Amino acid sequence: MSAGGGVQPYGHSYEHLEDELRWLDLLIRLKARTLALQNRAAPDAQIPRAAYITPAEVEWLIEKRGAENAIDAETDATREELARLRTEIDTRIERSREARLFLALPQLCSLFGLSGFERAALVICMAPELRRKYDRLYAYLQDDITRKRPSVDLVLELLCETEAERWSARGFLSDTASLLRSGLLRKVDDPTSPSGSSGLAQFLRIDARICEFLLGSSQIDARLAGQSKLYWLAGDADPVPIDCAVPSGLWRLIEHHLTPDNTDKRKLILYLHGPHGAGKRELALYIGGRLKSSLLSIDAELLLARGAEAENLLRVAFREGLLQQAMIYLEHADALMQEAARPLLKALEVAISEYGWLVLLSGETPWTRMQAFAGCRFQSAALPVPDVAVRATVWERCLTGEVPEPATLASQLAAQFRLTPGQIRAAVELARNRDLMELERPTMTSAGLAAACRAQSNHKLRELAVKIEPHYGWDDIVLPEDKLAHLREICNHVRHQYRVFGTWGFGKKLGHGKGLSVLFTGPSGTGKTMAAEVLAGDLGLDLYKVDLASVVSKYIGETEKNLSRIFAEAETSNAILFFDEADALFGKRTEVSDAHDRYANIETSYILQKLEEYEGVVIMATNLRENVDEAFTRRIRFIVEFLFPDEANCLRIWKTHFPATTPVSPDIDYAYLARDLRLPGGNIKNIVLSAAFLAAENGGSVGMEHILHGSRREFEKIGKLWRQPSSTPGAALKRGSKAE
Numbered sequence: 001m002s003a004g005g006g007v008q009p010y011g012h013s014y015e016h017l018e019d020e021l022r023w024l025d026l027l028i029r030l031k032a033r034t035l036a037l038q039n040r041a042a043p044d045a046q047i048p049r050a051a052y053i054t055p056a057e058v059e060w061l062i063e064k065r066g067a068e069n070a071i072d073a074e075t076d077a078t079r080e081e082l083a084r085l086r087t088e089i090d091t092r093i094e095r096s097r098e099a100r101l102f103l104a105l106p107q108l109c110s111l112f113g114l115s116g117f118e119r120a121a122l123v124i125c126m127a128p129e130l131r132r133k134y135d136r137l138y139a140y141l142q143d144d145i146t147r148k149r150p151s152v153d154l155v156l157e158l159l160c161e162t163e164a165e166r167w168s169a170r171g172f173l174s175d176t177a178s179l180l181r182s183g184l185l186r187k188v189d190d191p192t193s194p195s196g197s198s199g200l201a202q203f204l205r206i207d208a209r210i211c212e213f214l215l216g217s218s219q220i221d222a223r224l225a226g227q228s229k230l231y232w233l234a235g236d237a238d239p240v241p242i243d244c245a246v247p248s249g250l251w252r253l254i255e256h257h258l259t260p261d262n263t264d265k266r267k268l269i270l271y272l273h274g275p276h277g278a279g280k281r282e283l284a285l286y287i288g289g290r291l292k293s294s295l296l297s298i299d300a301e302l303l304l305a306r307g308a309e310a311e312n313l314l315r316v317a318f319r320e321g322l323l324q325q326a327m328i329y330l331e332h333a334d335a336l337m338q339e340a341a342r343p344l345l346k347a348l349e350v351a352i353s354e355y356g357w358l359v360l361l362s363g364e365t366p367w368t369r370m371q372a373f374a375g376c377r378f379q380s381a382a383l384p385v386p387d388v389a390v391r392a393t394v395w396e397r398c399l400t401g402e403v404p405e406p407a408t409l410a411s412q413l414a415a416q417f418r419l420t421p422g423q424i425r426a427a428v429e430l431a432r433n434r435d436l437m438e439l440e441r442p443t444m445t446s447a448g449l450a451a452a453c454r455a456q457s458n459h460k461l462r463e464l465a466v467k468i469e470p471h472y473g474w475d476d477i478v479l480p481e482d483k484l485a486h487l488r489e490i491c492n493h494v495r496h497q498y499r500v501f502g503t504w505g506f507g508k509k510l511g512h513g514k515g516l517s518v519l520f521t522g523p524s525g526t527g528k529t530m531a532a533e534v535l536a537g538d539l540g541l542d543l544y545k546v547d548l549a550s551v552v553s554k555y556i557g558e559t560e561k562n563l564s565r566i567f568a569e570a571e572t573s574n575a576i577l578f579f580d581e582a583d584a585l586f587g588k589r590t591e592v593s594d595a596h597d598r599y600a601n602i603e604t605s606y607i608l609q610k611l612e613e614y615e616g617v618v619i620m621a622t623n624l625r626e627n628v629d630e631a632f633t634r635r636i637r638f639i640v641e642f643l644f645p646d647e648a649n650c651l652r653i654w655k656t657h658f659p660a661t662t663p664v665s666p667d668i669d670y671a672y673l674a675r676d677l678r679l680p681g682g683n684i685k686n687i688v689l690s691a692a693f694l695a696a697e698n699g700g701s702v703g704m705e706h707i708l709h710g711s712r713r714e715f716e717k718i719g720k721l722w723r724q725p726s727s728t729p730g731a732a733l734k735r736g737s738k739a740e
């Protein structure tokens with residue numbers, strides 16, 4: 001086939017590799033012919049040189065270079081055929097490139113900028129992996145049956161004709177050149193040679209992944225198994241469930257960076273940060289889809305866990321991205337900001353400079369290592385928890401086909417729970433799994449979905465506060481009607497805060513203070529904690545009681561640090577924070593008389609600041625309202641005062657404290673108890689519980705005598721004088737009096 005216009009492109013990589021091996025065979029034939037001519041003059045040629053070297057052979061080796069120029073007709077013909085075949089191969093490669101046909105070896109050379117010499121070296125090193133005959137051929141050329149792999153010396157001998165060419169070409173096989181620095185080839189010491197043998201004697205072995213690539217394999221490097229994942233993207237990805245301004249802005253930046261007119265040739269790095277499930281990976285897939293590029297995802301935390309291997313694996317991953325023509329997406333990249341991860345961060349900078357073209361990093365916290373990537377174009381983008389409208393869209397998409405009216409339930413859940421799109425999908429899956437585990441296989445309910453949402457919230461708050469499971473509802477709490485209405489108003493503020501702050505625009509008028517802070521005041525036992533449970537149960541939110549003993553510290557700055565952690569975790573927990581005995585934490589500031597007063601006032605001011613910044617629900621309870629700093633009172637949206645119950649409410653409290661399944665004697669005089677034993681609900685609860693245990697011991701129902709006995713114990717406990725009833729309200733009370 002001539003090198004003219006009739007040359008056809010290669011049909012596939014295998015056809016091209018077959019021609020490259022034909023070319024190598026001619027090269028070996030030429031070298032073997034040259035050796036044969038040289039060996040004619042070799043002394044004692046019949047003696048194996050590995051066993052014995054004669055003085056005459058030493059002289060021959062010294063004068064050997066002069067015999068290399070000897071040629072005969074066969075050698076000359078081989079050279080001509082070799083040159084013709086090389087021209088034909090190169091022409092067909094060019095035709096294939098024009099026809100946009102993929103050939104693995106030319107693609108590899110293009111990606112790593114390899115020269116013709118380096119391409120030929122790859123073919124020489126790959127040949128034994130394709131055909132075993134090259135083991136014996138290389139052993140013959142190296143005059144040693146044990147040397148079946150190509151050495152540095154053999155590659156130079158095959159590809160160079162003069163000593164000057166050999167010396168010049170050694171740079172292509174140095175450790176800093178493309179072939180070895182990129183890991184396409186690696187040097188292997190000859191185990192049969194002494195440790196002091198020259199570098200020329202080292203073997204060259206092609207990397208297993210590179211060999212697989214040249215054979216058309218698209219599988220990622222085996223060393224990356226468990227560390228990375230390759231996403232093949234075709235066309236535009238699904239819309240990203242985040243604020244549309246973020247992806248559109250990043251896309252404009254990418255388009256400008258990739259335009260041919262862009263004179264800034266630095267590598268582009270995008271850092272996406274936000275809470276778990278905010279859509280960072282979805283955004284990376286969206287970008288890859290628009291670029292018609294695959295995405296190679298790597299986990300930085302898993303890399304760090306590999307210790308000393310991490311840096312090499314990172315280079316392998318970036319090289320794989322180049323082979324796959326994929327964008328690199330490094331998850332949990334914020335782990336590289338730790339001091340212990342600095343070597344891996346440096347390795348990342350080098351890998352990006354060598355192999356990267358568009359690199360995406362992701363993490364939960366903003367990037368602080370501003371000195372990193374100084375030679376790159378670095379852009380950070382925040383992906384916060386989406387607003388209610390976006391959350392409702394995600395909910396509706398996930399609930400379609402699961403519930404009868406997905407739009408209505410989606411709006412409700414979106415306003416109720418501040419979840420990321422990833423958490424929403426996980427909540428729906430959890431609710432579905434729980435339903436499948438039920439015997440009757442009920443349909444998905446709003447209550448089940450709310451429970452699944454609470455399960456997705458940040459549970460680190462358990463380390464800083466005590467979770468309270470709400471056991472009370474509106475039917476359990478006994479308060480005056482205006483107080484109950486006050487509590488319902490609080491629930492309405494939580495339910496409709498998106499409409500007021502978002503749709504109606506009040507949020508634009510408020511720089512801070514969008515959270516809901518509530519203060520419950522009143523004597524002990526009047527229902528403050530119960531009211532907090534009722535609100536949490538009605539709103540479907542978790543309730544966490546802050547343990548002041550673990551928050552307040554005698555060491556300067558520790559209290560503020562503890563509070564900062566609590567509010568930070570509560571932001572992602574969809575929970576109500578409940579501060580009992582709040583006056584201990586929100587107490588009045590005093591005049592500064594010493595350093596202790598100054599730091600105490602700083603502490604109070606810091607708490608005020610965090611309370612204003614927090615956008616969730618905070619409930620504070622205190623028995624001593626007058627001890628609460630006035631600045632807190634001004635910032636509190638609701639103050640509910642819990643009064644000592646009157647006789648009517650006290651009667652309701654006595655009646656509602658007995659569960660429906662409790663055996664209760666009909667002779668209990670509730671009117672007497674409400675009139676003569678007026679106590680707050682907390683004390684009544686203790687009396688009823690004590691009476692129940694007394695009745696259980698006696699084996700009968702709860703009667704008046706048990707209640708009176710429990711009342712006497714409660715009076716003694718709280719330091720009040722117990723007076724024996726002067727009158728007997730019914731037969732039951734008579735029996736109780738006799739018992740006393």
